[in-house]
Amino acid sequence: MRLKPFFLIALASQAATAAESPSVAPSPDPGPAQALHCERLFDARSGKMLGEHTIVVRNGKIDSVVPGRAKLAEGTESIVLAGRTCMPGWTDLHVHLGQQSNPQSYSEGFRLDPTDYAFRSVGYADKTLMAGFTSVRDLGGEVSPHLRDAVNQGLVKGPRIYAAGKSIATTGGHADPSNGFNSELEHLLGPPGPTEGVINSVDDARQAVRQRYKDGSDVIKITATGGVLSYAKSADAPQFTVEEVRAIVDTANDYGYKVAAHAHGAEGMKRAVLGGVTSIEHGTEMTDEVMSLMKQKGTWYVPTLYAGRFVADKAKIDGYFPEIVRPKAIRIGAQIQRTAGRAYKNGVKIAFGTDMGVGPHGDNAREFLYMVEAGIPASYALQAATVHAASVLGADDQGVIETGKRADIIAMPGDPVADINNVMKVDFVMKDGVVYRKPDTE
Structure with a gap:
């Protein structure tokens, strides 16, 4: 609950200097033809x-x-x-505008206030728009719904934002905000629950989606498997049951939401697809069985090749990532591109996403180069960021x-x-x- 007042202070400061600031959006009146x-x-x-x-x-x-x-x-x-x-205009279906990876990222969460992340996000949004991305789907971050509102109000420049807000995780899973806390701190704060986006049952799953609705999200993000950058050992273990995923999807449908599933491991992907998610993000260890199931269900694949390349490169630098993260980054990061090439050849529907916020905002278009390297034709890669992305969003007025x-x-x-x-x-x-x-x- 601290975020909103801090962010309003940030926006008030930004709005106060709108007259002379070059980073403030022009009037929404487009003028003559x-x-x-x-x-x-x-x-x-x-x-x-x-x-x-x-x-x-x-x-x-x-x-x-x-x-x-x-x-x-x-x-x-x-x-x-x-x-x-x-x-x-291009759409990046997987960004995190409230953050950007650096060697201090893991300690910054304890040192920075929401205001700091809010101000940073303004510059990241500007860079993203200037790179040609007129829409983004922000898949995780409490800043993004407020940044979306600021962009819509013309207070700051940025792409159109479809915001997930806090990702939904399971206890100890990727996006559990208490991962890495010592026992005393965890005891002091208490275990996170559905309000904080952490679930352990079907009922929790429903409550977490309803909380995201209350918070003003546009889309739901779940972390169906472990993650590369989370402070935890496994990047691929499944972290939801099919019933939990289905409860999330069914509840999301009540509010007109689509569900994106972060997933690296095959079993977690399979459960997510069976549960009815709209898209699989990353998909590193996608098997032929999962690909077949995705084609059957019409599930989209968002490869995020840039993030894979970025973390694999940074894992070679001593101290950039915690030691528990480095082996995951080296192993999984290098594999995503090969999976994307196989998925394209197997007829899986592919849409564009970078996971930017892992890498530097504004460099999103480099994903196109990696897609082509993976064997995806340039024309298809461009469709992935336009008409395909619009389909994933359910936005028939763009793309x-x-x-x-x-x-x-x-x-x-x-x-x-x-x-x-x-x-x-x-x-x-x-x-x-x-x-x-x-x-x-x-």
Whole structure:
């Protein structure tokens, strides 16, 4: 309960300097119609690159999409994106905007206040939007629902946020906030329960989801297996029963929520899929049996290759992670990319997510490079961050450039289908018809 007043203080301070601060969002009024002249247009539905198009934007929505250089109505603002590819704004389905890994991460939880994390999240959100990600699904962190509200109110710049709030775990599992506490501290604070997102029964499961509703979450996140970075030995042991998962999913459905399941081990994945989750996150040790079950159930896979590469690299540095974490990071981090390639070949539906917050915010697009390295075609990788991601969210108003959809549009020099490295060059960002980033020279 401390978070809200601290975060309101942070927002009040931010709002007080809005007039002179370059990081504050522009007015939500998009002004007159705008026309984007694009040398190429990526069709997210088909995965094909089209030729020159003009996209007309009005009142935050796409008014029309016309092949070639269209004749414009008087008063329309013309934005010429010469040499550039336009496409729908990207969605990262797995971020943690309230944190970013560093060698002091494990001690910071004892030293920093919620206010510190709130202020940090403002910069992380800005970097994410500037990289071309107009929407994110924040899968765990008490800051994110408040950051979402600040972005929606125009107090700070950032992507559209679908916030999970506190992840749901089991006692001792990944996302149990008391992991690593000594016995005296745990005795002083008491064991966490459903209110804190820790469950041990079907009834607890229902209560935890209802608490997330009370807290204002948009989506539910469970930790179906151990985790790489949690202060615990196992990264892959199953940590929920099928009945507990099903209770979470059924209760989430009552509130219109979808459920994302962090999972590294095969048995935990299997239970999560059988319980009806919408997506499996990470999926490191996914077996052919699990893949078959996911295809049968229509379960999405969000690989988070960036996080795997990042933790495997940092585990080589003495002192970066606690010793209980290093073996997990080395073993599991290197395996995720191979699993993603196998899943694609086996026809599992893949959507885009990075687990950013493990790695540095703003570098999210590097995930595309790792997906292509894994054997996923560039066009499919781009669909994973656009139309596929919108499907995972259940958001039918974004993810494509079509009349009537949100005017979330990004552009970059070159053709990212021909050379995926071009995704690292985004220099035009529009969200809801508001331009946040323009090329230095149009």
